Structures are given as structure tokens and as C-alpha cells.
Amino acid sequence: MRAAAGAVARPKARQKNKTVNRVVPNLGGVSETMLWTLYDRACDAQRPDGVLTDPDSVRICAAIDYDFRRRFGPPVGSFAARALAFDDLVRSWLQRHPEGLVVSLGEGLETQALRVDNGQMHWLTIDLPAAIELREQFITPTERCRHLASSVFDPAWMAAIDTSREIFIVAQGLFMYLEPALVQQFFVGLAQRFSHAEMAFDVIPQWFSTLTKWGVMQTPDYRLPAMPWGINRYEVEWRLRSWNSHIAALQISDYRIPYGWPKLCYDLLHVLPLSNTALPCVVHARIGSDL
Secondary structure (H helix, E strand, O other): OOOOOOOOOOOOOOOOOOOOOOEOOOOOHHHHHHHHHHHHHHHHHHOOOOOOOOHHHHHHHHOEOOOHHHHHOOOOOHHHHHHHHHHHHHHHHHHHOOOOEEEEEOOOOOOHHHHHOOOOOEEEEEEOHHHHHHHOOOOOOOOOEEEEEOOOOOHHHHHHOOOOOOEEEEEOOOHHHOOHHHHHHHHHHHHHHOOOOEEEEEEOOHHHHHHHHHOOEEEOOEEOOOOOOOOOHHHHHHHHHHHOOOEEEEEEEOOOOOOHHHHHHHHHHHHOOOHHHHOOEEEEEEEOOOO
């Protein structure tokens, strides 16, 4: 979504005198965005002023044969900052539920499970078969951290989860790519099935959603996928509560570009009373009355 000065060059494989077989991804549309977010996190992790400790993103990015910078432009750390906001929520939840289950929807090449693992938690990554196939070239599933190749909309995975256990649902970088009616339907279905769970997802403002539907070129070589669902911050709580009356608590938090001139622009928008309601944010909802 952004461009900035002072970005770090893309990670490179650090092997000498060896033939490096790098993975060539075959992704397009929304699925290709997993490479963009990976690149942003990996570059941030290599900066001395970076916000995210993420050596696995660096490792994975270096192993992929793809011209990240030409495709997506200079990284600015926005996705790293978003990932950190989600990490903080999950870590806080794991302190209260150390053996709980985190269900991460549409995770792609996100390495959050590796960053927050406390040695006791359980993790389930759900994504389309092509995404899981690529993911498993770099991240091996284990007994505690499993992968499921499935549409997130397939009710079979919901039915297979024991709803009596502690559950945290993560939908990072997902809902904005859905039509508004589908977001409502999916949220309601999750809240009904997991009636005593917690959920975190991010939203984009309405103005940016509209721009992506018109067509936004991130670089001369990359057009952003349409993001049909946008919602302004002040609308989030009443909209979600109108969808489900059993939301026990709801918090909305910021994530900001961490450096460069885009940071200055974001900081300025955050101090303006009207502008700061039209920026991306992270939503944390608690479903049920006894959490």
C-alpha cells in the first residue's frame, strides 16, 4: 500500500560456493499478497531500527526466486507493524491460555506461529491448497502446529474443532478482500460456532477500499487486488454488534508505519480528529459473556 525512502534491499541467500535451488512461486491475485507481506516483514527484520524480530521471514524470503522490489516497491514496515500488533494480542492471550488453540485463517507465508510459540500452544493454519503447498516448503507442520489445506469458508474445519477448548481466531489480511455480505456471513458463522472464543482481524478504511476497486498501481508492475470491504474505525463497533449481540468486549488498536516519510504522514493523520478515523486498524473481539 505504501512506498518509502531508506528501505532495506531484499534479503539474499547467504551461501557461498554452493548451488542454491530457490523456490519459484506460482501465485496471482490475492494469493500473491503473501509475498508482499513476507518481503515487508523480512526487510524490517534486517533493519537496525526495525520493529519485528522475524528471522524466519528473512530465511524464507531469501529462498524465493522473485523480484520483490520491482513488484512491490521499497518496503516501509507497515506489514511488520501490523504483524507485531497481532503478535502482542496472541502473546497476551497465550499468557492466560498457554495450551490454547490459535486458528489462523488465510495465513500464507506468515511466520507468527514461530514468533509467539511458548512450547505449549496449539496452532492450526488454514489456507488454500496452493498456499499450504508453498508454505510447507519452508515451514514443516508438527503435532502442535498443523496445516490444513482448505477454504476458510468450508464449514468442515469449524465442525472438526472442539469448541470446549480455549480458541483464538486470527484473520490477518483477510476480510478486506471479501465482499461485505460475505464478511458479515462469515463473522456471524464464526461467532455462532465458537461462542466463547476471541478473534482478531484488521480492517482498511472505506476510502482506500474504494480506491482499490477503481484500480491502484502499487508500482508500474503491480496492481493492488480489489479490497471490497472497507469500514471506518468509528463504524466498527456498532456494525459488529449489529451482526452479533454476544460480543462481550471489543477493542480497536492502531498499527503505524514505523519509519521514513510515510511515518510522518501517518503521525500527522493520527493527531487530526477526523483523519485518524480513516486509517487501518486491528480489531480484537471477545465472544460470549464469561471470558
